[in-house]
Amino acid sequence: MPFVIDSPVPAAPSTAPSSAPGAPSLAEPERPARLPVPAGLGRFLVLGTVFICAACGLVYELELVALASYLMGDSVTQASVVLSVMVFAMGLGSLLAKRLRCRAAVGFGAVEAVLALVGGCSAMALYACFVWSGQSRTALVGFSLAIGVLIGAEVPLLMTLIQRVRRQDAGGAVADLFAADYVGALVGGLAFPFLLLPALGQLTGALVTGAVNAVAGGALVLWLFRRDLSARARWTLVVANVVVLALLAAAAALTPAFERAARRAVYGPDIRVAVRTGVQEIVLTGGGADGRPLSLFLDGRLRVSGRDELSYHEALVHPAMAGPHRRVLVLGGGDGLAAREVLRYGGVRSVTVVEIDAEVVRLARTDPGLTALNAHAYRDPRVRVVTADAFDWLRRADGGAGPYNSAGGPALSRTPGPYDVVVCDLPDPGITPSTKLYSQEFYGLVERALAPGGRLAVHAGTLSARPRAYWTVEATVRSVGLRTAPYTVGRDRTPDRSPGGAAAMPQDWGFVLAGRAPVRLGLPGHGPRPRSLTPGALRAGGREAARQREPGLPASTLTHPRYTP
Incomplete structure (x- = not known):
């Protein structure tokens, strides 16, 4: 009923008689x-x-x-x-x-x-x-x-x-x-x-x-x-x-059975976990004794596939680790898979994971399939988990209670950190709730949290399917004064089983590596070697991204988001 501005008002009483006894009339x-x-x-x-x-x-x-x-x-x-x-x-x-x-x-x-x-x-x-x-x-x-x-x-x-x-x-x-x-x-x-x-x-x-x-x-x-x-x-x-x-x-009595049937129709028969939190719906399939690869869906979108997550997370994390990496910040990544790759480096002293949904972290700690995939990353004493929105957390002084200004709000003059490496393992920029996490304001906060010589790694969507959105991310990162090195990595083209996903998944992942000084694509000279990513493939991904560059795109801001489907 709200939003009605004008409604008919009853007319003045009429004295006209009814046409028949008991018949309704305008009176x-x-x-x-x-x-x-x-x-x-x-x-x-x-x-x-x-x-x-x-x-x-x-x-x-x-x-x-x-x-x-x-x-x-x-x-x-x-x-x-x-x-x-x-x-x-x-x-x-x-x-x-x-x-x-x-x-x-x-x-x-x-x-x-x-x-x-x-x-x-x-x-x-x-x-x-x-x-x-x-x-x-x-x-x-x-x-x-x-x-x-x-x-x-x-x-x-x-x-x-x-x-x-x-x-x-x-x-x-x-x-x-x-x-x-x-x-x-x-x-x-x-x-x-x-x-x-x-x-x-x-x-x-x-x-x-x-x-x-x-x-x-x-x-x-x-x-x-x-x-x-x-x-x-x-x-x-x-x-x-x-x-x-x-x-x-x-209908209410049949709702549980209806939801189970609908989920099976959407995700397949091997659903192990389906839970609705205050943030999103989480569904886990596979990863059990039957040997099916694990898949993690958030609000119906495939976020982790056991078939090719290793390629994604190695490509996201390892190029950023080719430099100082004592303190690492992972924004998103509550599944623990980015943290798994970070923890492979012995020089890492602390890893802070900022995840908005505590249930994702709980599953990453306790679900057998997910813990096997993330190598029990959350058991490592170097890992600290913060349940918060990444944007809001970066605005606070230390990611916790922090000092407050005289007006009672967070003191915005200080930022958490500094961090040697910041990894943005966030949903695609085309999803409306994620738009602020790919904005100029957000990357400005990230830049303030970087240590001298620090590096930022951003998952920027897919270059082949949505090139304009990808290059808008890259332009937005550059708009806060960071130097960028864009690159793309091919993926396993297994059919997407996300809702409505009859079409094949995109052919690649797009990433942006950034820092205050010019950054070069490469893998660390010492430490663990990626299992699916080679220096040659990384350089080829950089050349492919450079070949498809779309120059002159404006940055995306909170008041003018530019990521459109």
């Missing part, structure tokens, strides 16, 4: 309702229902945005599609509801029953469309349109009902209705991320919201306005609400 909505409670209490109950319905409506919106962002990526685009379609549909619904004002109580009860069913089941239906047909965009627009029309239809009907409880001037009625509407939207907007999503998840949370919506709408009509309903209308609404609640309850 009927204006007759005082026969309530079982005083008018003041009745008005309060109507506004309370407005509050609840507004909260439910906003939850439906946020649930569609969140699920679409997870399934299709680019949260900015998904939010724009959902909100713009829903706001348009709400206006359309308000116009269509004008025809129902002569039977406002029955119309509102019917609208709420349908809205509860459609909104409550929207997440499950959208997920099913994505998993089994791969066509989620059409479903997203369709549900946004349907839910918006139903939400928009609420306001004219509630306006009519509240005027029937007690007449007042139109401006006062609108003010009361919108106040309850927007406060309800606030509660729904806060309940979704802080209560429903962490406690129930997207599917069950939407179903519970639908049940609350049905109960609130049905109770208002069937109890408060029951004397205005014919016996047939009353029983029709009772049956409709019972059916809706039964369907929502059945």
Whole structure:
């Protein structure tokens, strides 16, 4: 219901007689309702229902945005599609509801029953469309349109009902209705991320919201306005609400089995771990006794593949270690695989891993398949783990509590470090939540944390599939005064089993090595030798990157991100 700016206001009472005894007329909505409670209490109950319905409506919106962002990526685009379609549909619904004002109580009860069913089941239906047909965009627009029309239809009907409880001037009625509407939207907007999503998840949370919506709408009509309903209308609404609640309850009971079936369809039959944290969904497949390679998916995207992770992590870490490396900072990399490569060097004295999701680190410490892959890196006493957003952590004085300025905020004049090597093992820059971790502001913080002669290694996406995004990363690193050496490394072209991943994975990984002074691509002269990366392959990767350079690209900033799919 939120975001409705204009709604039809009931016309002045008409004195025209009905065309037949008992037949509805335009005058009927204006007759005082026969309530079982005083008018003041009745008005309060109507506004309370407005509050609840507004909260439910906003939850439906946020649930569609969140699920679409997870399934299709680019949260900015998904939010724009959902909100713009829903706001348009709400206006359309308000116009269509004008025809129902002569039977406002029955119309509102019917609208709420349908809205509860459609909104409550929207997440499950959208997920099913994505998993089994791969066509989620059409479903997203369709549900946004349907839910918006139903939400928009609420306001004219509630306006009519509240005027029937007690007449007042139109401006006062609108003010009361919108106040309850927007406060309800606030509660729904806060309940979704802080209560429903962490406690129930997207599917069950939407179903519970639908049940609350049905109960609130049905109770208002069937109890408060029951004397205005014919016996047939009353029983029709009772049956409709019972059916809706039964369907929502059945869907909630089937949700665990549905999620298991959907995950098997997406990730294959060998899922060992599937957990939803406050940050993301984590899925582990393979890596068990059957000998299948381990795969780690974060929010449906393949982040680690046991088939070729060694090539990736050696290419990311070892060129940066060709210099001082006593203190190393790993941003991201909670799986422990980058730390594994760093710890192969005896000269390393400390490794700080900054990971936003503590559950990833817990799995990297305890899961047999993942610990075998990372060689129990977290058992090494040189490793320190910090659970934090990498950007926010770099802004703090020492990565912990740190000193604070006089205004109570973090003291930004000092940075953690200095570090001889900084490894950015982060999700691809094309993912909207990662955009700030590939921004000019972020690399400025990293540059301040580098020791004299220190090196920065950045995973910059794939050069072959998204060259513009790759060279934007490189330009952004250079924009903070660092000198760069871009390079690319080929990968195992095993088919991608990430959601919707019928196509082959990109052919390569793209990296950027950087420092305050000019840097040359090479491997350390002493210490462990990479098992999959040779000096010749590294030099060839540098030449290939130089051949494909796209000059003149602007840096990406927080206010003007430039990584587009």
